[in-house]
Amino acid sequence: MKIWILSDYDSRKNLAVKNLLARFHAEFPGHKAEFEVLTRRSLWDALFAHLRDPKGSPAAGLIELPQSWTPLFAKLGLLSDLSGLIEGPAARYPDFIRRTCLPAEGGSVYAMPWWAEIVCLHYRADSLKKVSKDPQADLASWDGLLKTCAALKSACRKKDYYPVENSNPSGAVSAVDVLPCVWGRGGDLFSEGFSRCAVTRDETVRGMEDYLSLAARGYMPLFEENFHESGFLVSGLSDLVFSGRQPIQVRSGSRAVHMRPVPYPSSGRPVSPCFVNSLALCSCAAGEEAPVELLKWLLDPRQARYFTGAFGAFPCHRQPLEDALDSTRHGAMYRKLLENARLRPGVTAYPTCEILLDSALAAAALRSAEGDYDGDDLRRELIKLQGEIDYLLSIY
Amino acid sequence: MKKKEHDIYEELEKAVLTGPNAFFGHLLRELAAAYSLDGVCFFEPDLKRSLLSLRLRYKHGLVFEHEENIRLDQASPLGQAILRGRSHAARLPGMHHLYIPFSLEGQSGAPGPHRTGVIRAERLHGKRGFRDRERQGALSMVRSLVRHYYRAEYAELVRRHERGMAAVAELTEIFATSIRVRESFKHILTGVQKYFGFDRVRLYLIDKGANKLKGEYSADIRGQVKSISYDEIPLEPGAHRFADIVLGKSTGAFMDRYRECVLYLPLVVQGATIGLLIVDNILSQHKIDPDDLAMLKSFAGQIALAVDNVKLFDKVEELSLHDELTKLPLRRYFMQRFQEEFYRAERSRKPMALVWIDLDYFKEINDTYGHQIGDKVLKEVGRVILSNLRKIDFPCRYGGDEILILLPETTALDAKKLCERLAAEIRDLKIPVPFSRNRELQVSLSVGISVFPQDASSTDELLRKADETLYRVKSAGRGFIMLYDEKAAEAQPPARDCACPPAEKEGSPDAK
Numbered sequence: 001m002k003i004w005i006l007s008d009y010d011s012r013k014n015l016a017v018k019n020l021l022a023r024f025h026a027e028f029p030g031h032k033a034e035f036e037v038l039t040r041r042s043l044w045d046a047l048f049a050h051l052r053d054p055k056g057s058p059a060a061g062l063i064e065l066p067q068s069w070t071p072l073f074a075k076l077g078l079l080s081d082l083s084g085l086i087e088g089p090a091a092r093y094p095d096f097i098r099r100t101c102l103p104a105e106g107g108s109v110y111a112m113p114w115w116a117e118i119v120c121l122h123y124r125a126d127s128l129k130k131v132s133k134d135p136q137a138d139l140a141s142w143d144g145l146l147k148t149c150a151a152l153k154s155a156c157r158k159k160d161y162y163p164v165e166n167s168n169p170s171g172a173v174s175a176v177d178v179l180p181c182v183w184g185r186g187g188d189l190f191s192e193g194f195s196r197c198a199v200t201r202d203e204t205v206r207g208m209e210d211y212l213s214l215a216a217r218g219y220m221p222l223f224e225e226n227f228h229e230s231g232f233l234v235s236g237l238s239d240l241v242f243s244g245r246q247p248i249q250v251r252s253g254s255r256a257v258h259m260r261p262v263p264y265p266s267s268g269r270p271v272s273p274c275f276v277n278s279l280a281l282c283s284c285a286a287g288e289e290a291p292v293e294l295l296k297w298l299l300d301p302r303q304a305r306y307f308t309g310a311f312g313a314f315p316c317h318r319q320p321l322e323d324a325l326d327s328t329r330h331g332a333m334y335r336k337l338l339e340n341a342r343l344r345p346g347v348t349a350y351p352t353c354e355i356l357l358d359s360a361l362a363a364a365a366l367r368s369a370e371g372d373y374d375g376d377d378l379r380r381e382l383i384k385l386q387g388e389i390d391y392l393l394s395i396y
Numbered sequence: 397m398k399k400k401e402h403d404i405y406e407e408l409e410k411a412v413l414t415g416p417n418a419f420f421g422h423l424l425r426e427l428a429a430a431y432s433l434d435g436v437c438f439f440e441p442d443l444k445r446s447l448l449s450l451r452l453r454y455k456h457g458l459v460f461e462h463e464e465n466i467r468l469d470q471a472s473p474l475g476q477a478i479l480r481g482r483s484h485a486a487r488l489p490g491m492h493h494l495y496i497p498f499s500l501e502g503q504s505g506a507p508g509p510h511r512t513g514v515i516r517a518e519r520l521h522g523k524r525g526f527r528d529r530e531r532q533g534a535l536s537m538v539r540s541l542v543r544h545y546y547r548a549e550y551a552e553l554v555r556r557h558e559r560g561m562a563a564v565a566e567l568t569e570i571f572a573t574s575i576r577v578r579e580s581f582k583h584i585l586t587g588v589q590k591y592f593g594f595d596r597v598r599l600y601l602i603d604k605g606a607n608k609l610k611g612e613y614s615a616d617i618r619g620q621v622k623s624i625s626y627d628e629i630p631l632e633p634g635a636h637r638f639a640d641i642v643l644g645k646s647t648g649a650f651m652d653r654y655r656e657c658v659l660y661l662p663l664v665v666q667g668a669t670i671g672l673l674i675v676d677n678i679l680s681q682h683k684i685d686p687d688d689l690a691m692l693k694s695f696a697g698q699i700a701l702a703v704d705n706v707k708l709f710d711k712v713e714e715l716s717l718h719d720e721l722t723k724l725p726l727r728r729y730f731m732q733r734f735q736e737e738f739y740r741a742e743r744s745r746k747p748m749a750l751v752w753i754d755l756d757y758f759k760e761i762n763d764t765y766g767h768q769i770g771d772k773v774l775k776e777v778g779r780v781i782l783s784n785l786r787k788i789d790f791p792c793r794y795g796g797d798e799i800l801i802l803l804p805e806t807t808a809l810d811a812k813k814l815c816e817r818l819a820a821e822i823r824d825l826k827i828p829v830p831f832s833r834n835r836e837l838q839v840s841l842s843v844g845i846s847v848f849p850q851d852a853s854s855t856d857e858l859l860r861k862a863d864e865t866l867y868r869v870k871s872a873g874r875g876f877i878m879l880y881d882e883k884a885a886e887a888q889p890p891a892r893d894c895a896c897p898p899a900e901k902e903g904s905p906d907a908k
Contacts, residue, residue, distance in 0.1 A: 037460030052593035170463040223467035
């Protein structure tokens, strides 16, 4: 039996999966499970390859996928209905997850939320102290963030210093990165009711440009060597990072440096972005015992707590999430954010829209890195993208 | 070391046939072990975008896909080293990196003018950096091992070639054996979908009479076919993109992005466009492979011929299986469907009625007014029957003036109601007879009905019982409808004003 896992900028996640599977083998010696780590694009290609040629391109029995992909692949018949296999799926989750990720009572469940990111801005308390008397207040708005970046940049003499670390492991900018800014501006990728694509709406484009301006102003690196695990924050080459994980403690020489989270800076309206990854059973494995056993086992609160804790993510299950929030000193802030948590919607055309937007933003980021960014190029791409997604909405 | 190298080569031999990822996965593990590395990465340069793009990474004893893109700035030491094919060592925050460029094509392993790859060896800060001797050793090890890589690509190429050959053979057979219209269109579409792996394949055909482009079928990514007959496009310039393509007013390349994942293939036979095949990957956003594009274009002629053959065969079949006069199916076709419907009724335990109709005094009509009038009567009766039946009902001209109707999922009472409606409409027909006294002719029916399962347990028995019932109607004076289990006295209507020979009713043609 094989399980496909999404690659993560933090490779400790892979190690956690390896350890989990070793524990699963110990408990269920009859079931042998292997895992393979795929990038989002690779997973997308592999799922479509399987749909096209199920025998020639076999899929893993168990698949980790972004929550927003579930409706599409369920509609294409790739995912098994889990409602008969897992008892009371909805009761396991807090409201903010249940509302978006699970159907109304009695509906088919095609994926079980596994772990979540609650996206905030994390800052190095020691560095910010030099440029801000009240970092929490200064970083509450997007304008405040830009001012803080300017102050940090002028205060640091290091050649390769960027105030904000690029949290995208690809070194580019993607849809997931700009979405909180888009929401903050009151924009979205789709119109209300999801009948039209809305990427060319003014608020949406301005949200994207907000995020891209970090790079354009030299506050965020693009297409640089990846330092996430060893990196920018530790060496003092950055002081801020957008992160959905729990605050980490980094070391600078012999000193422990604390990272502190603040809500995502608002550029109009406050946003609490929450991104969820789910586990789904491939329809090719329907009726097989081992993938179902593994799925149930991975969703057990004890395993979920261990797994998410290993790389700083948040569990999706009600009780482990409560435990995680209790154990962090910023629990009250996270609880407040979760009251208005906003997740990506489940629309069939949504993943394709994100993929097209990823390409458009990556092209814009590359132009920006080359010092040749032109907002009109991005707008032209967005017009084409909107036409294509509107067409998709009319047929799927 | 020599033995170790031999072992590595042996293992690479196995991995090379599995594909590029298996090959590099193995290579990364071996490098990490040989040089005590904390991580190793394999990058492929994306020269179009001047990026080094990460493909595979080794860390924590695991090989996995990961994302990282590094801009190859020609002015930077890394960019210069990669472009010149030299190794490059750097001390970065928390990490020592060693970049080793190599060729993915040549057999020497040294970077050439074409495709190159880059290995990045990583050691955590705190451990020793990469000394010259180590750099040389790692460089020669990488270049020595990747000499075998071309075989992984070759194996991949062979697999693609085999797939292409299988597609040619099977698609050619599908196109050559396309016969029955509905099934054939479906086979053509699923064939194209299966071998080229598109998200969607759609077939539109030109209806010259209506001057429209009509949707036929659409096959989805799983090869499931559905009708798109609801989609009709006026064949006029500017009416729709598809119409413009068929009329030669547009190539279909209306948007750059579309050109990469949509292909419009006009179907042309002997210089005339008969339809349009559209394939797309809009949902998955996968670019259509140029090789697939070329192959599909080369198949366009065959597809067009197959579609045209199907249409021609359909016309011929229509002529051979249907009576030209009444437009009702012929006996041979009926018997085939009768058997199929009977099995279905048996399996589903649903009732099925068989109606046997005889036109009263049809021989006399022919003898009295001539065959031209007889043919008119038959034509009108056929029209009335066809216009009153459901899609699942199946009528046939059984011979002469006898007509059978198969009514699946129908009880005896419902069958009788239908027959009463038919009889009434037919009685109301006014067949013009210019040289007769009344200048028109009325027709009546005698009808016998048998029903499965209460009357019969086989097709032969059901036919026999409907025939027996009809015989009893005729014996009792004609002009009425009777179920097998009815008595003639119960079934006979009180007045039967038209069940009499035409001569008796209005006199012979001579009386005019």
